[in-house]
Amino acid sequence: MAVREQAPSLRELLEQRRILVCCGSGGVGKTTTAAVLAMEAARAGRRAVVVTIDPAKRLADALGLEGLTGTPSRIEGAWPGELWAMMLDTKSTFDDLVVANASSPEQGERILQNRFYRNISGALSGTQEYMAMEKLYELHQRSDFDVVVVDTPPTRNALDFIDAPRRLSHFLDHRLFRMITSPGRGIAKAVNVAAQAFLRTVAKVVGAEVIDDAVAFFQAFEGMEEGFRDRAEAVLHLLSDDDTAFVLVASPRRDTIDEARYFAEKLADADITVRALVVNRMHPRFDRGLAEATRERARTFEGTDLGGLYRNLADFQLVASREDEHLAGLAEAVAPAPVVRVPFLSSDVHDLDGLSEVATFINQRL
């Protein structure tokens, strides 16, 4: 068997990389992990900013994010570097992108006022993911931060945030609407007529004003697709860059491990390497004993306190060994990335002390 190259530890990653992307399914502690990584980078003397999506209220309070929009705010603490945090504001990020790409202030204004456009931020799948990546790109381009840590939205499709930039530019480039909005000649005109008839039928179902808004939007957007497409390419390029490290976050439950594996495979398909795996909420292992043997002892002393004590131990031996089994396959799939195990904590993380407690686990290696 070939000797594996020594991969950088999570600590080395947060001390050296310029972008850390925390990804994984919902409810596995991504936001907390992102906050911990940014805080540790600040402790290592770096200027760090963490972009969170939807932090639980008490964590948001701890980070001073209450009532903030898309501007980074500084969190004071005893570290040589700087720690900044911000919440992603999908709509204003999108607005900025439109204004930056518009050929004139009038074009930008016309788009921002369009009802269809106003729905995009809330309704078009992948918009939030795209804007998280857009914000990441923007912060990376600025020189005020050494490292940007981004928390990705909990998506149905784990990879929305990689596909999102491309999907949105594809959407904005929609053939059907281009046929309607461009003045037709010859064959194009014939197609145009067919498209119009199609839209009339759709309008019968959903109402004409809905279609009118959409057509007005695509007309206003004319000429901006290229800027959007270029930007999407740049964002994708940055994600596969050596400056960027993907940190996969999971919990040891079978279903989230399966999702994490699927996620790791898809990242690999997109030429993105998982650089570290953080597994939150691991059950403790009290000894190396086997659940079946302990269960046997529990049966021997059934109905007594000792029997109960054995039964309890057997429960945790079983759950710990199952967690190890589930985790082993995932660890293999992301090897040689380091695996960081964070145990069940006695309470949820909602202040800087809690973040520090989690931080003590990130120096571990498998």
Place this chain on the structure above:
Amino acid sequence: MGKTVVSATLARAAARAGLSALVIEVEGKSGLGAMYGQASLEYEEVTLSAGGGPGGEGDVRARTLTPDEALLDYLRDHGLSRISKRLVASGALDVVATAAPGIKDILILGKVKQLERSGEADLVILDAPAAGHAITFLQAARALLDTVRVGPINAQAKEVLEMLTDHARCRVVLVTLPEETPVNELVDTAFSLEDRVGVGLGPVVVNGLYDDVMGVGADPIAAAAAVDATLRAGEADVLAAAARFRMDRMALQAEQVARLAEQLPLEQIRLPFVFTTEIGPAELDLLADRFLAEVERLPEVV
């Protein structure tokens, strides 16, 4: 939070009570099939467990729903199959869905309503999207009525809203874990759903509670002495540490359950943590037993 496990349990419990249940998955890849020892679900309905037998059990059936397929069905039922293929294939549904947010949700809920109305099952269980998405999902009907004022979509939204707000036809069962953040989220979701959608809330399911085990409060050395057993070196410490962990977590869980009861005046159904980490047919039966026992405990619904 274990939504899918609870949906599977609810279906199993209903079947035990002699009702036929249809579980509908809307997010794919849920593992519901595996819990019943079967393959992943498809759009075509499958039977997960057949009823009958001496106990007169009901069937458990299941299927998935996607907006694209629901749209095709809808257009076919409304004599519009002409445009249906093109609408889906061209990706125009994305454009239309952006123009009228909630249209995908209405397609799904409209299909659910149709299945409910057909009377094919005594109980239709929808494994709905998670917390943040749930509100948008269930609110889609009301939101669409503002955007689309005429036509079939408007009619569809009206009928869906009628179903959702009719407490005799539809109840929302919220699922949570006995932990701080999930409890907070659940309380927020409950109030939003009542205020903004007007749905009737059923009991809350608290999932993953550690069962109490006899003897965890006892001193291992004394417990061993009481039955003349000999412990190996260090064994007393291991037993004590494991017992302490369970007691600590049980205390934390009890605290969260009490807090939930205080903040949300809804009945609670409490389900145990399954230590195997995998739910199969055997675990599901155990959970269904507990579910039915918990339902017995609830006051009679008037």
